[in-house]
Amino acid sequence: MDSKQMIEAIRAREKSLVLPSLSHDKAWQLGEWLRARALASDLPLYVEVFINGGVRFAAASPRAHNNLAEWVRRKRNLVLRMGQSSYLTDLVFEQWGISLEPFGMNQADYGLGGGGFPIHVADVSIIGALTISGLPSIDDHNLVVECLAEHLAMDFAGLKLTRPASE
Structure with missing residues (x-):
């Protein structure tokens, strides 16, 4: 899969991963699912669920380093700003050869890379972001997609992205 195909695949996944509703309890469950996966697989992850302007869940696995919380904040800001x-x-900017600055964003507050995903509720809109950091970009992205797919009772196998041949 080349970068153009990957971009289209991600757009399609984002359209399919829409929650019918989201309560604070469900937001907590999304965070707990990711935390449990990090602990079970000994992953160095920081996890955050951000909805309606506030953090509803945040946790760091034992192997997560302190800077991951900053990466999560920056990725979350990017998701909320770009709506994707x-x-x-990250892939679109790379393909176009552009950076954050032309969009009025700086690297101190916005971060490119996988792991931030919009929380889209049907008949509402994007109400927040489910964000992790600690793994390579594609793995961060896939883990968040897997979490949402699991909660929507969707088959993750058909949603998982594979690394481009160039990596």
Whole structure:
């Protein structure tokens, strides 16, 4: 899959991963699912669920370093600003050869890379972001997609992205 195909694949996934509703309890469950996966697989992850202007869940696995919380904040800001996953924005910017600055964003507050995903609720809109950091970009992205797919009872196998041949 080349970068253009990957961009289209991510756009399609984002359209399919829409929650019917989201309560604070469900937001907590999304965060707990990711935290449990990090602990079970000994992953160095920081996890955040941000909805309606506030953090509803945040956790760091034992192997997560302190800077991951900053990466999560920056990726979350990018998701909320662009209305799409941080990995999609990263790939599009790379394909176009552009940076954050032409969009009025700086690297101190916005971060390119996988792991930030919009929380889109049906008949509402994007109400927040589900964001992790600690793995390579594509793996961060895939883990968040897997979490959402699991909660929507969707088959993750058909949603998982594979690394481009150039990596």
